[in-house]
Amino acid sequence: MKNNVNRQWVLANHPTGMVTTADFNQVDTEITPPGDGEILVKVTHVAFEPAMRGWIAEGDSYVKGVQIGEVMRAQTVGEVIESNNADYKPGDRVSGFFGWQEYATVNPVGGMFPTQVLPDAVTAEMALSALGITGLTAWGGLLDIGQPKEGDMVVVSGAAGATGNIAGQIAKIKGCKVIGIAGGPEKCQWLVDELGFDGAIDYKEGDVSKKLKELCPDGINVFFDNVGGEILEAALNNLAQFAKVVICGGITGYNEEELPSGPRNYMNLVLTSSNMEGFLLGQFGPKLGQAAAELGQWVAEGKLKYTVDVQEGFENVPQTFLRLFEGKNLGKQLCKIA
Numbered sequence: 335m336k337n338n339v340n341r342q343w344v345l346a347n348h349p350t351g352m353v354t355t356a357d358f359n360q361v362d363t364e365i366t367p368p369g370d371g372e373i374l375v376k377v378t379h380v381a382f383e384p385a386m387r388g389w390i391a392e393g394d395s396y397v398k399g400v401q402i403g404e405v406m407r408a409q410t411v412g413e414v415i416e417s418n419n420a421d422y423k424p425g426d427r428v429s430g431f432f433g434w435q436e437y438a439t440v441n442p443v444g445g446m447f448p449t450q451v452l453p454d455a456v457t458a459e460m461a462l463s464a465l466g467i468t469g470l471t472a473w474g475g476l477l478d479i480g481q482p483k484e485g486d487m488v489v490v491s492g493a494a495g496a497t498g499n500i501a502g503q504i505a506k507i508k509g510c511k512v513i514g515i516a517g518g519p520e521k522c523q524w525l526v527d528e529l530g531f532d533g534a535i536d537y538k539e540g541d542v543s544k545k546l547k548e549l550c551p552d553g554i555n556v557f558f559d560n561v562g563g564e565i566l567e568a569a570l571n572n573l574a575q576f577a578k579v580v581i582c583g584g585i586t587g588y589n590e591e592e593l594p595s596g597p598r599n600y601m602n603l604v605l606t607s608s609n610m611e612g613f614l615l616g617q618f619g620p621k622l623g624q625a626a627a628e629l630g631q632w633v634a635e636g637k638l639k640y641t642v643d644v645q646e647g648f649e650n651v652p653q654t655f656l657r658l659f660e661g662k663n664l665g666k667q668l669c670k671i672a
C-alpha cells in the first residue's frame with residue numbers, strides 16, 4: 335500500500351466504433367478504509383471479456399452501463415488485506431468484480447456473483463478461466479442449451495478464445511466430434527494438437543462454408559457461436575436436420591457503429607427444422623452449482639485444460655483489453671497487476 339494511493343482506470347468516454355486506450359483515463363485516488371461488513375482487497379489479476387465493450391457503450395444493456403469517470407468494471411482476483419466481515423479474513427484470496435484498480439473496498443455479499451474465497455487448490459488463473467464465468471458459460475451454453483448427444487458433430491466459433499476452447503473440450507468429454515473455427519494457423523494447430531479437437535478451420539484462409547461441408551459431411555448438429563456475422567452464416571449453410579444453434583456471443587458486431595442485416599440464410603433454420611437460441615449465464619441459476627462441480631472435477635482429472643494468456647502491469651490494463659478485438663489472445667485473457 336504505497337502512500338495510501340489507489341491507482342484506477344476509469345472510463346473517459348463511451349466509445350463509438352473500435353474501443354481504444356484513449357477511452358480510459360488513469361487516476362490516483364486514496365484507498366477507502368472498509369466500513370461495517372466490508373473488506374479491502376488488493377487486486378492481483380484482472381480478467382477481460384468481449385462483453386465489457388457493451389458495458390462501456392452509451393446506455394444500459396443486459397447490465398447497467400459503466401458511467402464516465404467510474405472505475406472500469408471487471409472480474410478479478412485479489413487478496414483480502416483488511417476485513418470487517420467475519421466470513422473473510424486478511425490473507426484470503428478472493429474472486430469478485432473489483433474492477434480496474436489496485437485496491438477495492440467492497441461489500442462482499444450480494445450481487446449476481448458475490449465475492450468468493452478461493453480454496454487453496456484453485457489458482458487465480460483457474461478461477462478466472464475454466465472454473466469461473468468462462469467455464470460456466472461454456473458449460474451452460476453447450477450442455478443446457480445445445481444438449482449435444484454422443485457422436486454429434488459440434489462446431490465452435492471463436493474456438494481458441496476463452497469460452498470457445500472450453501466449450502469444445504466439454505463437447506469432446508461428452509463424446510462428440512468437434513471442429514473449431516479460429517483466426518490463424520497457430521490457433522488452429524493448437525486446437526487439434528493440444529486440445530484434441532477433430533479439426534479446425536482458419537476463417538482467415540478461404541471459404542469457411544466449403545470447409546465445413548468437407549469436415550461435416552452429415553451436417554452440424556450443434557453450433558456454438560461466439561462470433562456471429564459471416565461465420566454464423568457459414569454454419570447455417572451446413573446444418574443437419576434438427577440442429578441446435580447456440581448464440582453465446584457475436585464479437586464481430588461489438589465494435590461496429592452500425593450492424594449489418596441479420597443472417598441472410600436464416601431460412602436454413604426452417605429447411606432443417608433447426609432451433610437457434612441465445613442465453614445469458616445468469617439464467618442457469620441453481621444449475622451453476624452442478625456446473626462448477628463438474629468443471630472442477632474435469633480439471634482435477636486432467637480432462638479439461640485451462641489456458642490463460644497473462645499480460646503484466648497495471649499500466650497495460652487497457653491495452654490488454656484491446657487484445658481481445660485484435661485476436662491476440664489464446665485462451666482466457668488476463669493481466670497480472672500485483
Ligand SMILES: NC(=O)c1ccc[n+]([C@@H]2O[C@H](COP(=O)([O-])OP(=O)(O)OC[C@H]3O[C@@H](n4cnc5c(N)ncnc54)[C@H](OP(=O)(O)O)[C@@H]3O)[C@@H](O)[C@H]2O)c1
Pocket residue numbers: 382383384385467468471492493494495496497498515516517518521560561581582583584585586587613614615616657658659660661662663664665666667
Ligand atoms: N451469453 C453469455 O452469458 C456470455 C458470457 C460470457 C461471454 N459471452 C460471449 O462469448 C464470446 C466469447 O467470449 P470470450 O470471453 O471467450 O472471449 P474470447 O473468445 O477470448 O475473445 C476474443 C476472440 O474473439 C475473436 N475475434 C475478435 N474479433 C473478431 C472478429 N471481428 N471476428 C471474428 N472473431 C473475432 C478473436 O479470435 P480469432 O483470432 O480466432 O479471431 C479473439 O481472440 C463473446 O462474444 C462474449 O461476449 C457470452
